[in-house]
Amino acid sequence: MSLASHLAELQRKHGDIEREIDEALAHPSVDGLDIVKLKRRKLAIKDEIEKLKSPTRH
Template sequence: MSLASHLEELQRKHGDIERQLDEAMNHPSVDDLEVVTLKRRKLALKDEIEKLKVQTTH
């Protein structure tokens, strides 16, 4: 997998998690642990995306 396609895949996953998080936050019966888990996954993907972007600019 090329670096560009890997970056695109990570961005797609980040968007998917963001939508899941928005959906979870709109349901009053959502488990707080689920929200925290989604936020952590989203942040981890964001960090990895930023790291790859730095690699592609050097």
């Protein structure tokens, strides 16, 4: 998988999780812990995207 396609896939996943969070927040019956887990996944993906975009990748 090329770097560009990997970044695109990560950005798609990030957007999907963001939509899941928005939907969960719209329903008061959703467990707060589930929202926290989604936010952590979203942040981990964002961190990975930033690492891949960084000019000094390791």
